[in-house]
Amino acid sequence: MSHTLHRFGPEETFQNDFPFISRPAMKINHEGAAPKMRRVMEIALDHEPVNWGSLTTKQNLTLGFDREELLGKTEDNSPAMGCFDDRDKVVAVLKQLKEEDLGMSVVVTGLRDKVEEMCHEAGLTPHSADLALGIFGATEKLPEDETLCFTTMCGHAMLSAGLVRNIRKAVREGRMSPEEGARVLAKPCYCGIFNQTRATALLEKEKEQAQEKTEE
Amino acid sequence: MKVNQELCIGCRKCIPFCPQGAIHVENRKAFIDQDECVECGICVRQIECPRKAFYEPPEVNEWPRSVRKVFGDPTEKHQSTGVRGRGTEEVKTNDVTGRVKRGQIGFALEFGRPSIGTKVKEVEIVTIPLAKMGIVFEPCNPLTSLLDTATGIVHDDVREEKILSAIVEFTIPFERFEEVASVVYEASKKCTNTVFSWGLVVRYEEDGTIAAVPVLEKLGIHVPKNAKVNVGLGRPLCNE
Numbered sequence: 001m002s003h004t005l006h007r008f009g010p011e012e013t014f015q016n017d018f019p020f021i022s023r024p025a026m027k028i029n030h031e032g033a034a035p036k037m038r039r040v041m042e043i044a045l046d047h048e049p050v051n052w053g054s055l056t057t058k059q060n061l062t063l064g065f066d067r068e069e070l071l072g073k074t075e076d077n078s079p080a081m082g083c084f085d086d087r088d089k090v091v092a093v094l095k096q097l098k099e100e101d102l103g104m105s106v107v108v109t110g111l112r113d114k115v116e117e118m119c120h121e122a123g124l125t126p127h128s129a130d131l132a133l134g135i136f137g138a139t140e141k142l143p144e145d146e147t148l149c150f151t152t153m154c155g156h157a158m159l160s161a162g163l164v165r166n167i168r169k170a171v172r173e174g175r176m177s178p179e180e181g182a183r184v185l186a187k188p189c190y191c192g193i194f195n196q197t198r199a200t201a202l203l204e205k206e207k208e209q210a211q212e213k214t215e216e
Numbered sequence: 217m218k219v220n221q222e223l224c225i226g227c228r229k230c231i232p233f234c235p236q237g238a239i240h241v242e243n244r245k246a247f248i249d250q251d252e253c254v255e256c257g258i259c260v261r262q263i264e265c266p267r268k269a270f271y272e273p274p275e276v277n278e279w280p281r282s283v284r285k286v287f288g289d290p291t292e293k294h295q296s297t298g299v300r301g302r303g304t305e306e307v308k309t310n311d312v313t314g315r316v317k318r319g320q321i322g323f324a325l326e327f328g329r330p331s332i333g334t335k336v337k338e339v340e341i342v343t344i345p346l347a348k349m350g351i352v353f354e355p356c357n358p359l360t361s362l363l364d365t366a367t368g369i370v371h372d373d374v375r376e377e378k379i380l381s382a383i384v385e386f387t388i389p390f391e392r393f394e395e396v397a398s399v400v401y402e403a404s405k406k407c408t409n410t411v412f413s414w415g416l417v418v419r420y421e422e423d424g425t426i427a428a429v430p431v432l433e434k435l436g437i438h439v440p441k442n443a444k445v446n447v448g449l450g451r452p453l454c455n456e
Contacts (some may be wrong), residue, residue, distance in 0.1 A: 005444045006413040025309035055291050103451030105309040112443040119447050126420050127448035130307040133414040137407030152330050156290035162232035
């Protein structure tokens, strides 16, 4: 899955958006990897990600999860998945992972020059990258750009355009705060890569624009 | 997925939650368009239905409809790879697998993404011309098992199944990049029923640059600033 890669939106909205995934490689280093993956999760969770999730337990930070239960259910091929909204926290996680040398692969998604700079700060040499070249084909069938900014934050497309439109409307009309809206939208993403901070900022902008229109 | 008609009270609360817009209400009863449903399971797991009317019927797990569930429900593991979601590790473990080495370039064309979904047969828009060029599709990707890899034609029994998304994945020598990228780009113009998101897996050079970037610029393909970076912590490290 290309999962965290194809997030849609203006460049400035990615300044504090860093999905994080770690996993073993099947048939190469996955046997006996459970304790290492547990440790990766512990390190990441200690640095307070904005979101975290698990496809095994079907939970994320917004739905609420028991840290010990999540760690306890870690299997050899369980990925560690979440999102940070602070580049310094990611650097701290990477530094500790390098120090402990657990040998599990890690990918960080974000603006490439920023992620590369974070790697260097942590003493790491980036190995490879997946570049997002964009969307091709029947693009006229896509939801409007403002909705795609949210739906593409769930890498498995579990967040529907219909729900996003409802929440955007509720925020514009003052029936819901941007923070509440972001919490609702984060629920369907079990991987925990949906960034509530980015969603809140996008909804705040929408609310401001609606207010400006009313004042006109 | 289906709605138990005896339980449903037609409150319409469920309608916005379906990623494929497949839930409709007629005569005060919700139903799911079975052609459009990709069996992602979000309705069963997350909709706060006051009557708990959504359920998974047994046929969801019967071939070929079961294809929808394994490609649509991220909590399901693919039997062929042991990986959940779209079932492929691509760049995530490239530091260990060495799937894409220096001097190579990886393509990850995710059909149906974002939001639209796709019938499995739609991938033929690229798989048929690519197979004619001798492209070898990634074996550790569950979509590959649904194709005749020699021709790029999708197997008859799964052609019409609608799935949330699937990735056409392959690796080529870097010198073929321009030729293959042009074929994919031309094929994209015939892709009128769905969309695909194009990812390019590249290896960093020893000096920290990416050789593909200037080639993409030369081809006029915009290189967005977003990327998924494998930070090189996996062991044993594939340094090729």
